[in-house]
Amino acid sequence: MDHERTEKELEAIFKEIQRSYKNFADEAFALQERTLDFARGLLEDPADAEASDKRVILEELADKSRGEHERFETLARKVGEAYARVLKGPIDEHHHKTEQAEADLKDANSS
Numbered sequence: 001m002d003h004e005r006t007e008k009e010l011e012a013i014f015k016e017i018q019r020s021y022k023n024f025a026d027e028a029f030a031l032q033e034r035t036l037d038f039a040r041g042l043l044e045d046p047a048d049a050e051a052s053d054k055r056v057i058l059e060e061l062a063d064k065s066r067g068e069h070e071r072f073e074t075l076a077r078k079v080g081e082a083y084a085r086v087l088k089g090p091i092d093e094h095h096h097k098t099e100q101a102e103a104d105l106k107d108a109n110s111s
Contacts, residue, residue, distance in 0.1 A: 009098040013086060016102050017079050020109040024075055028068050035061050078108035 038057055082101035 010086065013082060013098055013102050013105070016105045016109075017082065020075055020079070020105055023109055024068075024072060028072075031061070031064050031068055035065075075108045078104050 038061060042054065082105055085101050086098055
C-alpha cells in the first residue's frame with residue numbers, strides 16, 4: 001500500500017511539472033506571436049504610427065521577454081529542486097517531501 005501511495009504522489013508531482021512547463025510554453029509562444037505581429041506591422045507599413053509608439057511597444061515586449069526568461073529560470077530551478085528533494089529523502093519522509101515539492105512547483109508556476 002505504501003508503494004502505491006508513493007507512486008501516486010510522484011505521479012502528482014510529475015503532472016504538476018508537466019502543467020508548469022505547458023503554461024510557461026503557452027505564454028512564451030503568445031509573447032513570440034505578439035512580437036512577430038509587431039515586426040510584421042513594422043515591415044508592412046513603416047509610416048503607420050509614430051516612432052515613439054513603436055518604441056513603447058518594443059520596450060514592453062522586451063520587458064515581457066526578460067520576465068519570461070526569469071520565470072523560466074525559476075521554474076527550471078524549482079523543478080530540479082523538486083526532483084532532488086523527492087529522490088534524496090528516505091521513504092518515511094517521502095510524503096512530506098512530495099507535498100513540499102508540489103507546493104514549490106505551484107508557487108513557481110503562479111509567479
